[in-house]
Amino acid sequence: MTAEGPTATRQxxxxxxxHNEWDPLEEIVVGRLDGATxxxxxxxxxxxxxxxxxxxxxxxxxxxxxxxxxERAQDELExxxxxxxxxxxxxxxxxxxxxxxxxxxxxxxxRGFCNTCPRDSMLVVGDEIIETPMAWPCRYFETHxxxxxxxxxxxxxxxxxxxxxxxxxxxxxxxxxxxxxxxEPLRYILTEFEPVFDAADFVRxxxxxxxxxxxxxxxxxxxxxxxxxxxxYRIHEVESRCRTPMHIDTTLLPxxxxxxxxxxxxxxxxRLPTALASWDVLVAPEPDPIGxxxxxxxxxCGKWLSMNVLMLDEQxxxxxxxxxxxxxxxxxxxxxxxxxxxxxxxxxxxxxxxATLDVRRRGSLQSYA
Numbered sequence: 560m561t562a563e564g565p566t567a568t569r570q571x572x573x574x575x576x577x578h579n580e581w582d583p584l585e586e587i588v589v590g591r592l593d594g595a596t597x598x599x600x601x602x603x604x605x606x607x608x609x610x611x612x613x614x615x616x617x618x619x620x621x622x623x624x625x626x627x628x629x630e631r632a633q634d635e636l637e638x639x640x641x642x643x644x645x646x647x648x649x650x651x652x653x654x655x656x657x658x659x660x661x662x663x664x665x666x667x668x669x670r671g672f673c674n675t676c677p678r679d680s681m682l683v684v685g686d687e688i689i690e691t692p693m694a695w696p697c698r699y700f701e702t703h704x705x706x707x708x709x710x711x712x713x714x715x716x717x718x719x720x721x722x723x724x725x726x727x728x729x730x731x732x733x734x735x736x737x738x739x740x741x742x743e744p745l746r747y748i749l750t751e752f753e754p755v756f757d758a759a760d761f762v763r764x765x766x767x768x769x770x771x772x773x774x775x776x777x778x779x780x781x782x783x784x785x786x787x788x789x790x791x792y793r794i795h796e797v798e799s800r801c802r803t804p805m806h807i808d809t810t811l812l813p814x815x816x817x818x819x820x821x822x823x824x825x826x827x828x829x830r831l832p833t834a835l836a837s838w839d840v841l842v843a844p845e846p847d848p849i850g851x852x853x854x855x856x857x858x859x860c861g862k863w864l865s866m867n868v869l870m871l872d873e874q875x876x877x878x879x880x881x882x883x884x885x886x887x888x889x890x891x892x893x894x895x896x897x898x899x900x901x902x903x904x905x906x907x908x909x910x911x912x913x914a915t916l917d918v919r920r921r922g923s924l925q926s927y928a
Contacts, residue, residue: 573686575717575918579763581815581870582922586649588677588708589640590914592633593655595624595673595907599697606738606748607774607805608859612906615857621670623659624906628857632903639877639899639911646871651918653677653704662700666728672697674704675907677916678808681705682758684768684788685924688712690721692783694755694775699727712918722783725753738802745802749777756780759806759913761794764813765925767834768794771811773804793928795832801825808912809863814841814894815873816927822863834928841892844884849902858905867910869917871897877911 574586598604600620605613643650658671672695680701682689688709690702702709702721713719725731730752739746749755756776761784762769768788770781785794799810801824812820820841821828828840846865849855858864865882868889878886880898889896901910 573716573718574712575683575686575688576922577683577763577917577920578685578765578922578924579920579927580813580917581873582920583872584648584870584917584920586651586917586919587643588651588653588681588705588916588918589636589643590673590675590677591653591655591704592629592636592673592675592907594657594659594671595629595675596658596671596697597622597624598672598695599669601669601696602736603694603732603748603774604697606736607803609861612857612859621659624673627853628903628906632901632907635900635903636914639901639914642877642897642899648871649919651708654707656704664699664726666726667696669696669699671700673907674701675904676759676909676913677705678909678913679757679759679806681916682761682784683916683918684763684792686716687718687720688918689758689784689787690719691758692722692725692753692755692780693757694725694727694731694749696727699724720787722756722780722787723754725755727755728752731755741802745800745804747772747777747804748774751777751779754779754783756784757806759808759909762807762811762813764834764927766792767926767928768792769797769807769811769813769832769834770794771797771799771801771804771807773799773806775805793834795834797832798827798830799825800827803861806909806913809861809866812866812868812912814868814870814876818892820866820868822866824863837928841888844888847882847884849881854903854905859908860905860910864905864910867912869911869915879910 597619736748760776810822810825846862865885869877874895878896
């Protein structure tokens with residue numbers, strides 16, 4: 560565990576305070592690539608990643624990522640961390656872990672994956688960090704690498720909780736699941752056997768949270784969080800047309816009070832939750848194509864990773880340098896984009912929003928609906 564930056568020693572009532580996606584950013588957790596292992600084979604993994612990546616993943620499951628993928632991504636990640644530090648933001652990093660180690664429960668065994676995307680395994684709501692019950696078996700112990708950070712936050716006043724650890728037995732998964740075609744009703748690999756959800760299927764706008772049901776988040780998971788947060792919060796389900804839904808931050812992302820970015824392929828703007836009725840709906844431009852064949856075949860993410868931006872405050876936003884269409888659109892909408900490189904992070908699960916967990920933002924709980 561490391562803490563870097565000019566605010567690292569600052570004490571507060573709670574070191575954790577983040578209510579939305581846009582208040583001025585003060586402290587953030589950034590993932591690590593060390594020890595990254597290609598995820599173990601499982602139907603819930605294969606159904607959520609692009610077909611070419613799924614084929615390669617099935618052949619290389621449980622092996623370490625090739626050096627050619629690691630080195631470029633590591634260089635871009637360190638440049639991103641340096642950017643955050645230069646802006647006066649405190650950066651925390653998880654412990655390095657050997658994810659190739661095998662582990663088991665009474666029902667199954669697996670190897671790990673990586674701790675590149677803290678956005679998936681932990682959800683920050685106000686002064687609380689919630690460990691989430693993820694559906695990929697290879698991610699079962701992923702938050703252990705963040706435990707030194709979590710214990711430090713708890714000792715300094717933060718609330719720390721965890722959803723019930725799932726069994727992840729066969730009863731959770733639809734047998735012989737196939738991805739629905741474009742002319743078929745949407746269906747999911749998850750049953751309602753137990754609550755599961757990834758934190759990245761939720762985005763926050765003060766008292767309102769927005770969620771997509773997906774192949775890693777079921778209705779029981781959404782209901783568990785609704786009851787856990789209580790009547791002070793409202794959770795709204797967003798309808799997605801994605802055939803392989805996983806994580807809302809390439810589908811819908813609030814950027815500032817009253818401004819929400821949507822994916823026109825997945826979202827019908829006329830069917831947004833009523834809580835967004837008065838918001839300006841910003842339609843994401845078609846993503847710039849990825850020219851590198853290796854990235855096209857190894858990315859665990861779809862083309863709309865261009866939407867995976869990180870707000871530093873209501874105006875400044877970190878955007879992948881390659882996605883010039885998104886950069887220009889954000890400028891037209893009145894934002895101040897800061898371009899950075901993280902294109903080669905896609906084989907490890909995401910971009911700027913996925914790779915981070917904003918722990919402290921300067922602001923208070925409000926209602927924006």
